[in-house]
Amino acid sequence: MKRVTFPVFSGGEAAHAVKRFTGLYTGPYFDPTTTTNITTQLGTHAYLPCKVKQLGNKSVSWIRRRDAHILTVDRYTFIADDRFQAFLVEATDTWTLQVKYVQARDAGQYECQVSTEPKMSHFITLNVVVPKIEISGKSDVYVRTESTVSLRCVITQSLEEPAYIFWYHDGERVLKYDRSAIDIRTERLGTDTTESTLIIFHAKPEHSGNYTCSPSNLDSASVLLHVLNGEHPAAMQRGKNSASPIPGWSHLSMGLGLATCTPPRFAAAVAITVAALVHLLSTTT
Structure with a gap:
C-alpha cells in the first residue's frame, strides 16, 4: 500500500499555505x-x-x-x-x-x-x-493704538489639516499684501491640531471690529477687537474712565451733589475732607 504523507508548516510557511x-x-x-x-x-x-x-x-x-x-x-x-x-x-x-x-x-x-x-x-x-475651533482668549479684545495684536485661531481634533484658513474683518477677507502691517501664519502642531495666527502691527482704530477665523469644511470662530485711542483697556472693559473709584465715594458724592457738578479730583478731595471732619466730630462727642 502506498503511504500518503502530509506537509507540516510552521511560522510564515503556514500563512502561505492558507493563501494556497x-x-x-x-x-x-x-x-x-x-x-x-x-x-x-x-x-x-x-x-x-x-x-x-x-x-x-x-x-x-x-x-x-x-x-x-x-x-x-x-x-x-x-x-x-x-x-x-x-x-x-x-x-x-x-x-x-x-x-x-x-x-x-x-x-x-x-x-x-x-x-x-x-x-x-x-x-x-x-x-x-468633530473638530473644535476657538480663538484663544476672551471674546472681546482691547488694545491700545500702535500695539501689536496677535489673534490665535486653534483647531483641535482635526484628523486632516484644513485645505485653507481664511480670516475676515467685518465680512471682508483679510489679505496680507503688506506684511509690515498684517501677517497671517499657519502651522500644523502634532497630528490633530492646526493653529492660524493673525498679526496686526501698529494697530489703529480702523482695525477695530469683528475678526472671523474660517477654515475649509469647518465651523468658524469670531472675536471682537477694540483698538483704543489713549484710554486704558481694562477701564474700557468696565465701561468706566481710567481713574479707579475711591471706596465710599459714590455715596458721599451723591449726598453732597458733587458727582455731576465738580471735577473728579476736586470732588474726591472734598469727600476725603468731609469724611475726616465727620470722624473728628464723632471722637470728640
Missing part, C-alpha cells in the same frame, strides 16, 4: 483582514471596505444598522441621499461604501451583506470626529 488553500471554499467568504472600524472627520469622505472573495453571481448590499435602511445593492443606490454610493475595486474584490461629506449623524454601524442562503454579513463601525 483558500480555493477550498465552495462559495463567497469575507476576507478576515477586512477592517471593522473606520474613523473619519466631519465634512470629509468616508470609505467603508468589504472584501468578498469568490462572490460569483451573488449580490452585495450595504445596510445602515440604526434604521435597517438598504443603502446600496451592488452598484445601485436605494436611498434618496446621494452622498451614499457603492463601487467595486475588482483587483482586490472589495465592495466599498462611500459616504460623502460625512455628518455627525452618519456615525454608527453598517452591514455589508452577501445574498447567500443564509445571508452572510460583515459589520463596520463608522466613527465621526
